[in-house]
Every structure is written in C-alpha cells, then in structure tokens.
Amino acid sequence: MATLEELTVVATQEIEDAKPMYKQINSERMEFNESDYAQAITDLANSKFDQQENGYKTARQEAYGSIADQLDMIYWDGKNGTTTFQDHIDAVKAAHPKPE
Secondary structure, three states, X not given: OOOHXXXXXXXXXXXXXXXXXXXXXXXXXXEOXXXXXXXXXXXXXXXXXXXXXXXXXXXXXXXHOOHHHHHHHHHHHHHHOOOHHHHHHHHHHHHOOOOO
C-alpha cells in the first residue's frame, strides 16, 4: 500500500499533466493560481488515500446486495439447512479484502 506522501507524488504528476486548470469566479474564467494547484494536489492525494484505505467498504456494500435479498437467503438457509448466506458473505469478503 502506498503512503500519503507517495500518493501526493502521483497526484502532483496528475495535476501537472492536467494543466492548465481553470475556475469560474463571477462569470469570469480564470486559470488556477499556485494556491489553487496546491489545494488540488492535496485534495487528489487525500482522495486517493481514502479510496485505498476505505474503497473495499463501498465495493462490499454493493456486492452484498439488498437487505431483503440477504434476509431471504438467511430464511431459506434456515428452512433448508443450507449455508447460502454465509457462502455469499465469505465470497464477497474474499473478492474485496480489507487492506492490511
């Protein structure tokens, strides 16, 4: 896993490659100043770090499916003596592991 400092280097290169960048103030288009570019680098690096550290949570939430579907799996597992729900949870966790 990359450190925040390493991701800042990556973000800096991406912002440099995207130059010139512009902002809109009072209907006037203006190029970013140095402070704006510095903030863009900080924001992008923090976003990359957050995605690295917490992206698995969103991926898991999407893969788990709806609560209704999960409850249905639990109900039918109880009726049929199966492990469909547990197998599903294990598969999602294996596909989207928590970073170490």
